[in-house]
Amino acid sequence: MISTYQQLLQEATLTHKQLSRKTQMIGSLRLIVAVVLLGAIYFAFSAQRWIIDLVILLLLVLFLYLVSLHKKTNLLRQIAQAKIILNEKEIAFLEKNEFFTADGKEFQDDSHPYSYDLDIFGSHSLYQYINRTHTFLGRQVLADHFLNPKTDDITTLQKAIEELSQEKHLRWRQEFMATTSQIEDTQDFYQQMEQWAKEQEHTFPRALPPLLWGLSFLAILSVIVGYGWEQELFQILFKSLIVVNLLVFFSFVGKMQKSKLGFENTYRLLHAFQRSITQIEQASGLGSSRFVSLQKQLSAEQSSASKSISRLSRLLDDLDSVGNILVSIPLNIFTFYHLHAYRKLLDWKRTHAQHITPWLTVIAEMEVLHSFATFAYNNPTFAYPSLNDQQLISFEGLGHPLIPAKDRIDNSISFAPHRFVILTGSNMSGKSTFLRALGVNMLLASMGLPVCAQKATIHPMPLLVSMRLSDSLSDGKSYFFAEINRLRSIMETLAQAPCFVLLDELLRGTNSQDKQSGTFKIIEKMVLLKAIGVIATHDLEVCALSEKYPEVLQNKCFESQIVDGELYFDYTLKEGICQNKNATFLMEKMGII
Template identity: 55%
Template sequence: MIPTYNESLASAQKEYNNLNDQYNRMGLLRLLVMGGIIALVYCLIQEPSLIMAVASLLAIVSFLLLVVRHKKISTLRAIAKAKIRINEQEIDFLTHHTFFADNGKAFEEDNHPYAYDLDILGERSLYQYINRTHTFLGRKLLAERLLHPSTDEIIHTQAQIQALTPDLNWRQTFMAYAQQIDDSEDFYTKLHQWANAPAKRLSKLTRVFIILSPILLVISLLLGYVGNFEGATLIAKVLISVHLLVFFFFIGRITQEKLGFERTYAILYAFKECIAQVERRFPDKNKQASSHIAQLSRLLDDLDSVANILVSIPLNILTFYHLHRYGSLLQWKALHGGEVTQWLESVADTEVLCSFANFSYNHPEFAYPTLNQEYKVTFEGVGHPLIRKEERITNDIALSEQAFVLLTGSNMSGKSTFLRTLGVNMLLTLVGLPVCARKAVVHPLRLLASMRLSDSLSDGKSYFFAEINRIQQIVDTLQRERCFVLLDEVLRGTNSEDKQHGTIKIIEKLLSLKALGVLATHDIEVCNLTNHYPELLQNKCFESEISKGELTFDYKLRDGVCKNKNATFLMKKLGIIEE
């Protein structure tokens, strides 16, 4: 993948340099044209002529066209610069395993059934590894997908990811546009409240008045001050006063309607570019949504100057410009207010899809699991996706009739890592992603885990009490549906005899509820339970080896119960205890 990213980086750098040159040349040309306009207007004032007037008008039109072109080049230059950063980050990610994206910690949920145990959110988490979103909604949606996956959409999501994975250029272009969106949670809250508030349009009488009255005012001004008709002058003065009163009557409403939307037009314009990309890639989605969002952006931009009295008073006396734009905004709100949130969410949905496709693209060796409804979970060559390929140890495991594994092993032999490996790959399956395995056959099941709990001292709860609560939640969920369960050394906070008895009872309860999964334990006696339930339980282990005074691990999963112990050896080696 790195050579492809290097090619994309070189292409983006070349494009940026070309656009930067155009930007600078266009800026210089704008400056020269502006100088020409000043000179022409000066000459026109000194010696008025039709030729000079036409030349001045053409120069002004040329300047405006240059402004539009300059802005477009500026946008394209920003996109090229974003693509440079995207490719540099991906190269650094693959080369140095650098986690650069948001880690999703802001979306943590208390007492989630597996997120804390499996490092789903937080620093160097699965979320941070996958995340390529930029908007707040995108980051939030990615967290929701990982914390609350839906088994109904797996096949559809797999197909979407597989279709988008090869299209690197489109994905990077979309992500580059998304990086221009400077949003926040507060922005969506205000926009949602505004869009869903009742939209009362201007009355028909008001709409007619703000069209006809300015026309009458202009005619009165021409007749009164050019044609010297005194009656027209009086009418013009009255209309100016009336227009001023009308404008001041509406300025409060206009300000209230756009309250909190300062610079919102810039955010919406960036959204418009993203939605346009979505429309081109997925023609069946959001038809004309980009044009509607662009219209909303322009309306808010136009209304932004209403507070500038030096501009707004003369402009509205003559044309009722801001009232017309205000009326158009109310009409837009009435027609499209209920859809705007959905349109912005489509960008978030595409960001998440691009993140998933990027994950798939970076790991072509990962396999899409085959789904079944027969409660079979089989992984061949399964490993943890966050461990670098050259350091990753893979194993095979199959759960079907023997639905539960009792896993033993000495300290540091890899039990907890293996549990997280299974949990993370089950989660990847649930969200539609390829798994870190050579081959996988999976029945999608809700994921439950009790592996790493912390003392809730601020709540007056001990580790033991927190663990009992988690086990109770697991049992309650299993009573409603079959689940995939991962348990690591349960009942640590009690004495050995009580712990052994309690662990056996927990296992028997899990078997009665038809759970699939793995329980890791140091208690060898617990593993004798397989003699009583040979058709449901199987023993697996990780072994360590002491050779030439050194302790080594191969992290390979074996059948049977662990035989080696290393705690005493390590304490002797470190001089904590004597021979």
């Protein structure tokens, strides 16, 4: 795996060097042609020979070709540079456990049923571990997959991820993600684009285009005739046409400025989107129903999404100079260049505006699939869970995916329908880590991803967690009140449908007797509501409930041992109730007591 990334890094580095040399060579050649062109123009004024005029024309064509070639080569060089960065990051990720930059902390929500408790967002989070998106919309769509798993599409997503994660598609994935890395989008762009798509535009009169062509023809004719004959009548006509044409042009300037979407260089951003869309449209060898569905969303009746976006980019490029009077006034006096572009933009909007957001969302969804495929590719030992409709949940060799394999202790656990586990263990024995491993892998399974286990089967159901709550000084809410609210929310959700519940040391900050009584009643309520899951507790008296509900409750534990005066943990899940304690021993060893 690492060797593959290293090979791709070497290929990208070599390509980048070759393209850099080519870009420099084209740039130098372009400069030489420009100097020769200027010299030819100088001699043309003095020599007045047709051969020099021909040379000027050929040099001008060559110069424009070199400008275009330099632009294309430089883009390829940037893509190669993006691949270098991408492979360097993947190697550092696998060798040094260095996460990618975007951690999704903006999506963190303390009130969400599980995301805050399971550290889904933030530094060294599951989101940051998986995220390989570059666009703003891609990051949003990925966050939505974490917050609202598409449990109805688990099988579809599994097949798409399993297919895309194959090594034969790695180069295509990296080409696509290197291309999306050139997209510099913002939230404002999408909001402005959606607003523009919904706005009712000025209707371009049908009779206006022929009138514009007629006025352009007369303006050019008056110059030709007036220049050749110097007749006063044509000079008067020309001046009159200048006034008329400018009045027509300026009557549309405000509307044209508004149609530029309020963004500078919007056309460049759309062109970057278009390149990514083209890659999705032209991709071959990917046959999963999820990918085929995304490809179909890019097909319109009249033209493909890439062609439509490319045309929109060109039209906005045409309108970009409308505010430059040194360019726009001469152009529109003789050709109404910007008005014709504006008319074409209105035609485009009527036909395609409603498709813009869905098209851009396809890019975001493809970025998410790439992120998922990279996760699967980087973790070949992880297993895709099978699904069942009997509310059976089972993990063999379960571990937390964010803990490196060399440091991870895996455990196995299974839940029959309506079975609940009371988990006990001394401090630092691994209870909380195990709960998070359970929760994170249930989430991964619900997202169609492989789980950190040798084998797994799940029944998709809502995930409810109460492990790491926070107080809020701004809201005037204490930690205890936040926990009570979370428990109420869990009970209300459980009353509506079966859920997988994870609870860690309930009612902290309450006196021992009240805490024990509350914990007893909460577990009994879980039994009544037929919940599936685990509650971790230090209160061993709670374990007696398994005798009252032997068909529902089972006791499991993590143990610690004192060996040769040192505290030892094996982090292995065992049957039964915890027998050992370590708090007093630790305080004595540290000289606290």
